[in-house]
Amino acid sequence: MYTFLNDSFVPDDKAFLHVSDLSIQRGYGIFDFFRVMDSYPLFIEDYLERLYVSAKEMHLKVPYEPEQLKALIFELIQKNNIPMSAIKVILTGGYSPDGYQLADKANLIMVQKPMNFPAAGFPTEGIKIITHEYLRDKPHVKTINYVVGIWIQNKVLEQKAADVLYHYKGEVSEFPRCNFFMVRKDNTVVTPGENILEGVTRKHVLRLAAKKYKIEIGSVTLNDIVQAKEAFLTSTSKRIVPITQMDETIIGDGKPGKVSKDLYNDLVRLESAERLKGT
């Protein structure tokens, strides 16, 4: 398999960065991540748009124009030939002259890996999540900083939970790698609007929800979740996953909810339509 590194395709096991790179020295970089379905990168335009926004915000320059980068992604997909997979694009601060200053040139890495897609059909069981008080740095930018998310994994496992929901003084933001949604008793679909990374799946789910339900983008507190009828998370790799327990509280009737399932089915349909772009 190949990885694309700056200007060439190299075998996966030959993809290295010098230790002066600012990701290694100072955790400085941005990335994006998308699924490849039947050899087509789903919603590629959305992900590339976000990548360039993240880069700009962090004073990094993507070394290709969007159309060039897209062509390189298609070339990577063709070379590797892994029809069901995921691609991660990382852009780092580059080889820093002094271990702090941004380099003139960012380092670009594109890695493709086989990926088990979420099992077909809406999950019959919901997950348990725990909560943690934490406000991310620059939450609206997809930086590579996951210090807290990885650090807390031990606790997530200890508590037999599947993920951890961040809040700050009770105000809910997001999971380390997923967005949060809840459904009120009147079927309004609600998701936090502040201090979050605007997920591509979140965006599509909101659009789908708006066709059938009332939607609300704004404040969500831990207490709101306790009162909710349904809750779920969205992410590129997981689509929609119902949440039935938060810490010691059972959410709704403790079963995956109807609105969540409805949106899941709509999302799967949207993916199929999107995939046809590649044919």
Add this chain to the structure above:
Amino acid sequence: MYTFLNDSFVPDDKAFLHVSDLSIQRGYGIFDFFRVMDSYPLFIEDYLERLYVSAKEMHLKVPYEPEQLKALIFELIQKNNIPMSAIKVILTGGYSPDGYQLADKANLIMVQKPMNFPAAGFPTEGIKIITHEYLRDKPHVKTINYVVGIWIQNKVLEQKAADVLYHYKGEVSEFPRCNFFMVRKDNTVVTPGENILEGVTRKHVLRLAAKKYKIEIGSVTLNDIVQAKEAFLTSTSKRIVPITQMDETIIGDGKPGKVSKDLYNDLVRLESAERLKGT
């Protein structure tokens, strides 16, 4: 010159990490940094102690016992023969199987570089600093996360400042890479006690100050600084640097202060005594 990488000394330009390393994937790692003076690593015991504490806090295992690591540092110093220099030790999350999970083995990097020591004598001019509202993740641990510190460098330069002081709702913590001190009108030496990385230079300056002045470790607000007689920063590479302007406010009489200078002289003396350990 050589870099030590995991288990061997490699030429500097051959020190690479595979892109699956968790520092590149997720900015996950810790580090420490100390000066080498006349080929002796100043205050090495302090820095190593902190390195092991940082590693433990972040669930990373240093692949050597402290005495072994110290011996490797002395070997690096001998091999490179750069009498006035600095060494950075980085420990990353290792080669992650999935780009998120910690690897079984951390990656250890030790790089030595020539370093211009601070010019002899206490600075005759103070620096200007700017302020920025920001609360670091896990401030008490020396993680490699400097996303905000590097991101804001442009603004520091635009404002013709030398550094940026973090505060949260007016409560001062630290600089990205330095600790903050101020001197009250009654000559009490004050430094923030919460949400900071406990610098080794800070520790020594506090001990030196306690011999001659009243010291206070606790809350410092931006308004306290406006009222202060003197202010300075401490860091491994900079020793003590007087601060005479914060944003648009002149501190004290706008000149480097007497207490700051006194502590600077004491620190230089302490360094000389410490250096003799190497003879």
